[in-house]
Amino acid sequence: MMMSLKKILLYITVAILPFLLAAGILINNKQKEEIGLHDKNAFRIASTHQRQWDTYINKTINALDTVSILLESSSGINEKDKTELFLKKLLLQEQMYGGIYILDSAGNRIAGTDRKIEEMAITQEEYVKTSIYTKDTTVSNKTEYLVNGQKVIGIAKPVLDDDKHIENMIIAFLRVDYLTNIMEMLTPKDNISIINEDAELILNINEPIKQNSTTIELPMDSLPWKIVVEQKDINIQKILYKNALLLFIFLVCFHLLYFVIILYMHKKQAEQENKENELQKLELVGNMAASSAHEIRHPLTGIKGLVQLLGEKHTEKEDQFYFSIIQKEIARINEIVSQFLILGKPTEQKKQPIDIKTIVTELKPLIVSEANLFNVECHFEIAKKKLLVYCNADQMKQVILNITKNALEAMENGGTLTIKLKELNNRVSITVYDTGIGIPEKELKKLFEPFYTSKNSGTGLGLVVCRRIIQSFDGEIYLSSVENKGTKVDIILPISANL
Numbered sequence: 136m137m138m139s140l141k142k143i144l145l146y147i148t149v150a151i152l153p154f155l156l157a158a159g160i161l162i163n164n165k166q167k168e169e170i171g172l173h174d175k176n177a178f179r180i181a182s183t184h185q186r187q188w189d190t191y192i193n194k195t196i197n198a199l200d201t202v203s204i205l206l207e208s209s210s211g212i213n214e215k216d217k218t219e220l221f222l223k224k225l226l227l228q229e230q231m232y233g234g235i236y237i238l239d240s241a242g243n244r245i246a247g248t249d250r251k252i253e254e255m256a257i258t259q260e261e262y263v264k265t266s267i268y269t270k271d272t273t274v275s276n277k278t279e280y281l282v283n284g285q286k287v288i289g290i291a292k293p294v295l296d297d298d299k300h301i302e303n304m305i306i307a308f309l310r311v312d313y314l315t316n317i318m319e320m321l322t323p324k325d326n327i328s329i330i331n332e333d334a335e336l337i338l339n340i341n342e343p344i345k346q347n348s349t350t351i352e353l354p355m356d357s358l359p360w361k362i363v364v365e366q367k368d369i370n371i372q373k374i375l376y377k378n379a380l381l382l383f384i385f386l387v388c389f390h391l392l393y394f395v396i397i398l399y400m401h402k403k404q405a406e407q408e409n410k411e412n413e414l415q416k417l418e419l420v421g422n423m424a425a426s427s428a429h430e431i432r433h434p435l436t437g438i439k440g441l442v443q444l445l446g447e448k449h450t451e452k453e454d455q456f457y458f459s460i461i462q463k464e465i466a467r468i469n470e471i472v473s474q475f476l477i478l479g480k481p482t483e484q485k486k487q488p489i490d491i492k493t494i495v496t497e498l499k500p501l502i503v504s505e506a507n508l509f510n511v512e513c514h515f516e517i518a519k520k521k522l523l524v525y526c527n528a529d530q531m532k533q534v535i536l537n538i539t540k541n542a543l544e545a546m547e548n549g550g551t552l553t554i555k556l557k558e559l560n561n562r563v564s565i566t567v568y569d570t571g572i573g574i575p576e577k578e579l580k581k582l583f584e585p586f587y588t589s590k591n592s593g594t595g596l597g598l599v600v601c602r603r604i605i606q607s608f609d610g611e612i613y614l615s616s617v618e619n620k621g622t623k624v625d626i627i628l629p630i631s632a633n634l
């Protein structure tokens with residue numbers, strides 16, 4: 136129950152939430168990207184038309200300027216026919232004009248491309264009035280209709296005499312249908328409107344999008360008008376659809392991560408259970424052994440004494456040999472029993488800060504004399520500084536003796552034993568090297584299993600006891616070895632705070 140709840144929580148935090156987060160970030164970024172592109176596109180469309188319109192207006196103003204120069208240079212009305220011919224030519228050349236006319240100062244037509252203007256109260260038009268008033272070229276703020284139904288935009292230019300009085304007025308009409316056609320040709324699909332100063336619609340291409348749309352506005356240079364481009368809003372569904380593969384990959388990746396974590400957790404759990412089982416087993420064996428160890432020791436002492444007595448009685452060589460074997464075996468039983476005792480209750484011993492150096496120094500004569508028996512040379516490299524460790528002196532001695540004993544037993548044909556003691560990263564490091572037979576790689580992981588031994592007379596408890604003791608001092612013990620070269624035992628212990 137707990138496990139499945141844990142799994143659900145893990146699933147949410149490892150697979151679901153990160154996926155949603157990643158998907159959110161991705162979609163958000165893509166949306167921003169699309170909006171950017173969208174705006175850029177709308178801006179490009181608007182500026183295309185802006186340029187186009189500015190060209191038309193400027194062209195018309197230039198044409199009106201030309202006509203005005205023509206008027207000024209000719210003696211006006213006298214050369215009416217010539218002027219009219221010029222205007223008609225202009226109209227033929229530029230289809231965008233609905234008509235061009237010249238009026239006198241009273242507003243009567245004196246020349247023009249046709250007679251359409253005669254029926255219009257042209258001088259009443261706002262832009263003409265403004266032009267008269269400002270004495271400057273003025274573009275109409277509205278569209279108007281010519282008599283033939285053509286929708287046009289008027290442009291008025293006054294022609295002044297030397298006294299700056301209005302002599303003539305030139306009026307040109309720009310055809311809205313023509314301009315609309317050009318716009319439609321340039322950008323047939325887009326929804327574009329031209330809005331005048333009073334926010335009135337001058338013209339539009341395509342029907343406005345009613346919902347979910349955004350607009351971009353660009354003012355015209357030659358007029359106080361705006362070009363408005365309307366575009367559909369970005370569709371999230373479309374973005375999702377476009378990025379479906381990427382989202383799917385995200386989903387798979389986060390699920391893979393989840394499964395890897397679950398696998399790892401299962402492995403860890405199994406390891407933990409194994410470890411606990413091992414510990415329990417060891418503790419059970421230890422407890423049983425410890426409780427019976429004393430019971431074994433007493434009769435053993437009796438046997439030992441009696442065998443000794445018998446040995447004094449039977450002095451024959453053969454009998455002596457048998458007695459020595461019995462004594463050796465009794466010693467072995469004794470050793471096993473002692474180690475059982477430690478395994479049973481390793482933590483019961485009192486701990487205190489002890490200088491490891493003193494322990495090693497005290498053991499030195501014992502180790503050297505043992506080594507001599509094995510024809511082994513001993514080296515001691517001991518740091519000068521005090522190396523205080525919170526431990527129990529007897530147990531610490533037991534560890535060092537167990538390890539040196541193993542090392543000596545591995546060097547039956549002689550060799551070198553090195554014991555190093557130093558401070559390492561604020562911890563005490565005890566290292567024992569030998570140049571013995573070493574340990575095959577596949578045996579290495581069995582070393583700390585109770586009763587694992589490669590020796591005929593071994594107990595297989597020495598290293599187990601060592602680790603038990605070192606762990607009770609919050610330390611660690613490692614073995615590394617190369618077959619036929621030698622073995623290194625590393626013991627790392629925390630330095631006692633009680634310095």
Ligand SMILES: Nc1ncnc2c1ncn2[C@@H]1O[C@H](COP(=O)(O)OP(=O)(O)O)[C@@H](O)[C@H]1O
Nearest residue numbers: 541542545573588589593594595596597598622
């Ligand atoms: N220095 C060493 N060199 C070679 N083998 C070693 C060394 N130390 C330990 N071993 C191996 O580890 C085994 C277990 O050691 P230990 O627990 O002390 O039990 P025992 O010494 O009674 O066999 C030994 O039998 C031996 O195979």
Ligand SMILES: [Mg+2]
Nearest residue numbers: 537541597598
């Ligand atoms: Mg041993």
